[in-house]
Each structure stands twice: as C-alpha cells, then as structure tokens.
Amino acid sequence: EPEVTQTPSHQVTQMGQEVILRCVPISNHLYFYWYRQILGQKVEFLVSFYNNEISEKSEIFDDQFSVERPDGSNFTLKIRSTKLEDSAMYFCASSEEQGVQETQYFGPGTRLLVL
Amino acid sequence: AQSVTQPDIHITVSEGASLELRCNYSYGATPYLFWYVQSPGQGLQLLLKYFSGDTLVQGIKGFEAEFKRSQSSFNLRKPSVHWSDAAEYFCAVGEGRGGADGLTFGKGTHLIIQP
Numbered sequence: 001e002p003e004v005t006q007t008p009s010h011q012v013t014q015m016g017q018e019v020i021l022r023c024v025p026i027s028n029h030l031y032f033y034w035y036r037q038i039l040g041q042k043v044e045f046l047v048s049f050y051n052n053e054i055s056e057k058s059e060i061f062d063d064q065f066s067v068e069r070p071d072g073s074n075f076t077l078k079i080r081s082t083k084l085e086d087s088a089m090y091f092c093a094s095s096e097e098q099g100v101q102e103t104q105y106f107g108p109g110t111r112l113l114v115l
Numbered sequence: 116a117q118s119v120t121q122p123d124i125h126i127t128v129s130e131g132a133s134l135e136l137r138c139n140y141s142y143g144a145t146p147y148l149f150w151y152v153q154s155p156g157q158g159l160q161l162l163l164k165y166f167s168g169d170t171l172v173q174g175i176k177g178f179e180a181e182f183k184r185s186q187s188s189f190n191l192r193k194p195s196v197h198w199s200d201a202a203e204y205f206c207a208v209g210e211g212r213g214g215a216d217g218l219t220f221g222k223g224t225h226l227i228i229q230p
Contacts, residue, residue, distance in 0.1 A: 004158060033217060042119075043159075043205060045217025056217060091159065101147055101166050101209075104218065106159035 002026045004107035006092050012113045013082055021077045021110045023092030032075045033093040033104060034067065036060070043091065049075065050098065082114045117142040117208050121221035128196050129229045136191040136224050138206030147209035148189040149218065150180055154202045162204075165189065176200070201228045 005024045013019050025032050034046040047057040049067050064086075066078045075094075079086055089111050093104040118141045128134050140146055147166050151159040163174025170182040180191045189206060203225050207218040 006158075035217070035220075040222075042222045043207075043218075043220035045219065048217055058217065093159075099216065101164070103161050103164070105161075106151070108156060108158040 004092055004094055004105050006090075006107040006110050008110060009108065010111045010113070012115065015084055015114055016081050019079050019082055019112065021079075021090050021092075021112070023075045023077070023094075023107055024073050025075055025092070025094030026096075026105055027073070029094035029096050029105070031055070031095045031098055031102070032067075032069070033095075034077045035091040035093065035106075036088040037091065037109075038085075038088045046077070055098075079112075082112075084114050087112055087114045117146065117210055117219050119206050119208050119219055119221035121204075121206055121224050123224045124222070125225045125227065127227040127229055130198055131195050134191075134193045134196045134200070134226070136204050136206075136226070138189045138191065138221060139187050140189065140206075140208045141187065142208055142210070145184075148180075148182060149207040149209070150174065150178070150189075150191050151205045151207060151220075152176075152202045153205065153223075159205065162191070196226075196228055198228045198230070201226055 007022045032049045037043045047061045048055040064080050068076050089109045091109045092107045095102040095104045120139045149164045150162040153159050162178045163172045165172045165182045203223045205223045206221040
C-alpha cells in the first residue's frame with residue numbers, strides 16, 4: 001500500500017538554525033499538508049499546498065515557515081530560524097483530491113528538538 | 116472556529132472488553148468528523164469518517180462511531196479490543212470550506228490494553 005514517508009525521523013538543532021523537513025507524498029496525490037504536534041498538545045494544522053502554491057495556512061504558519069515542492073516527489077517544510085517553541089512532531093499528509101471529505105494520508109512524522 | 120475535545124487522556128481496557136472513546140466537537144454547521152489512530156512510530160491512519168447520512172459509521176479494524184448531533188459527539192467504539200489496538204486515538208473535525216482544508220484535531224486518547 002502506498003504511504004507518505006518523512007525524513008529525518010528525528011532532528012536536533014540549535015536555536016536560530018534553519019531546518020528543512022522532507023516528505024514524499026503518495027505519488028498520485030495532488031494536495032499536501034503540514035501539521036505539528038507540540039508534546040502533550042493537539043495536532044495543529046500549519047499549511048496546505050496545491051499546484052505549487054499555498055492553498056491555506058494557519059496563524060501558526062508565520063514568515064519563519066515556508067513550503068516548497070522542489071521536484072516531482074518531495075514536499076518540504078523549512079523553518080528559517082528555529083525557536084525553542086518550534087520543538088514538536090511535524091506530520092506531512094497528502095490527499096488525492098481537495099476538500100475536507102477527502103482522506104488525508106499522514107506520514108510517521110519528524111520529531112524536531114530545538115536546543 | 117471549530118474545536119474538538121477528547122476528555123480522556125488515557126484509557127485502560129482489558130483485552131476482549133468493549134471500548135468507547137469520547138469525542139465532542141464545537142462547530143456551527145454539520146461537521147466532517149474523523150477518527151485517526153497512531154501506533155508507535157507510525158503515521159496517523161484513518162479509522163473512519165462521517166460526512167452525512169447514516170449516523171453510525173463503520174470503519175476499519177472493527178471500529179465504529181456514532182454521530183449524535185444533539186450531544187455534539189462522535190464517540191468511537193469497538194465491541195472487543197485486541198492487544199494490537201493499543202495506540203493513540205485522535206478525533207478530528209473539518210470545516211468543509213472547499214479547497215485543501217486543514218483538519219482540527221483533539222489532543223488524543225492513549226489506549227492501554229491490559230492482558
């Protein structure tokens with residue numbers, strides 16, 4: 001069964017450093033998402049992406065964050081200058097079609113720790 | 116804005132016993148409701164979803180959920196749990212505005228299965 005993959009599984013970085021989290025969505029999917037979960041808190045929507053553009057973003061997704069589809073398979077989340085509060089599990093998801101009724105398939109997550 | 120509450124952080128159930136995980140949502144219109152499960156080291160896997168129609172929804176792995184508008188609830192049930200059901204369970208709601216919509220998740224319920 002096709003699945004969403006994410007790399008790395010864990011990343012440790014120093015405050016102020018840039019990090020790039022990578023995701024490979026399911027190959028025929030056209031809509032991509034990033035979510036995060038701070039330890040002990042809810043999974044929160046960050047951003048959705050379609051046709052090389054951001055479709056929707058939450059208030060969490062400020063200028064420190066950016067997303068990109070650099071090639072035909074990868075979907076990345078960049079945090080330009082990490083803060084301690086960016087420590088979280090980051091989930092990538094993809095769906096075949098748009099609309100909330102479409103199933104979003106999630107990857108296993110990248111656990112980011114900012115020191 | 117919509118919100119999701121999962122009042123139980125942890126639930127312990129004996130193997131073979133029945134299970135009910137609670138989920139309450141706050142949303143003005145008819146919500147799109149989901150239950151996801153996350154096993155250790157795995158991504159979020161969709162168990163079932165509700166959009167309209169029959170309020171009792173069947174999902175994978177023997178799970179079902181019932182939408183009760185009067186109680187703003189979407190509780191997940193299983194008649195007989197197996198040790199492999201031990202995982203984190205997330206209830207989520209979607210707003211259905213069109214486009215690549217993000218989901219709003221609850222904090223999750225950690226299910227522990229006793230032998």
